[in-house]
Amino acid sequence: MDCSVGTCLFPLHRSKTIHLVRHAQGIHNVEGDKNYKAYLNPEYFDAHLTPLGWQQVDNLRNHVHSSGLINKIDLVITSPLMRTMQTAVGVFGGEGYTDDKTDVLPLMVANAGNSFRGAISSHNCPPIVAVELCREHLGVHPCDRRRSVGEYQFLFPAVDFSLIDSDEDVWWKDNVRETKEELAARGLKFLNWLWTRKEKEIAIVTHSGFLFHTLTAFGNDCHPLVKKEISQHRAQFYSVL
Template sequence: MGSAPQSKHSFEYVPGFFAQGGPESDGQMDDYMKHNFGLLERKYETDGSGDEGLTQWQRYAKYVRELNGASEAGTTYKVFYVGRHGEGYHNVAESKYGTKAWDDHWSKLDGDGELYWVDAHLTSTGREQALANHDFLKRQFSEQKMPLPENYYSSPLYRCLQTAQLTYANISLPSEKPFSPLIMEMAREVMGEHTCDRRSSRSVIHDAFPDFPIEMGFSEEDELWQADHRETHAEHDLRTRKLLDDVFEADGEAFVSLTSHSGSIASLLRVSGHREFRVPTGGMMPVFVKATKRTN
């Protein structure tokens, strides 16, 4: 398994803004769709006399943008709208056989004659979950004035690409900020052993999602997945830091979308120091991250 180089930044979760990061969440939220995506009701240092009519999200967005504008060189803040893919056929198979039998045997096969889970696709339930997020975000953007993502990123695994497409397609977006998710290798799920996490070829991905740009250096075949080694947390966290390095280096925007996996989201939370948080299939959560460029 290849390793990523030393991270160019240190990353910190910024607490005090979202319920998902606080003890009141107990590591999960019953329904983020009913709680303004978890944004806490609070005052900000940037609140002014003309802000009384603004929504909580508008005031928070003003705070984040002014925070970035006032930060020292090398320090940047981003709010990630993190989405986990909807239910895939591998999730159905794990429920069918139980986690132990899945991990020990079935996950290492291509399917069972009824279900097929190599680079697993969404089930009908998974598609419905993504469409529910579409409706939720559409309301958030129009009613709560939640900032639209200014850039989009996705794992290359099929279920994430499907989820991203169903979540954001047909939402009215500015012409200069279209839905065009960059496919990034480092955003993928824990790699190795489980065939559901072996990605399709670059050609298959491009043919299925021709409007999604693919990052430079993306190999034709999956060169990272190994049948005899399951990625450790330490290995995964190294490439999550590489992913964050790339996003913070190349993207000057404050609000971005990332469609990924349970293991990848867990790694993002570990790397940034966020509390553990369980995101179900089709679930979403916001993560407010501060990046500081290393000087050595």
């Protein structure tokens, strides 16, 4: 649709509302924001959240619940990395887990990823599905390499990993960095896949690089001011229709 002039109208029944969430602060972000080369540090492999990151999770969780948004979301999609899954289950998961409900698996076991948090329940919350396509910029940076699905299934028992084809991470290469164009193409592939889902209101927990390069390539059929707006680096949470 050519939206260069005037206002665009999209039929509601052909639209989805997506809530885009950039993961909370990870241990790699603390030094990486000061010195980009810090992202090469192998100690940041599959980086987990910092204490400040968990505070950000709690703040967003309070907003999602107080606004009533938690009751509208049909599905949560998360990148299969520690920091995004911690953010996803912390924000959208159920209340504190108790093991007296033996038929309800926890979304996250206690202290997963050095969280010093209790287990998180999967009761009364939207389903959470891990999808490889919305991972961060692939290659070279150890913080963007994932663990095996088997390890994650132990730490996040009620997260659905069925859409991930390989147990081990075959996407990340230690000597090849995904180009910005390749990342943008992967992002558009993810958005096209999203349209095949039946759910109408979806939260996506992903990464700043993925969001920036995807949304920069997306929206060429929108008004230039809209494209400029969606292509900016963002805070932790925003919604797009």
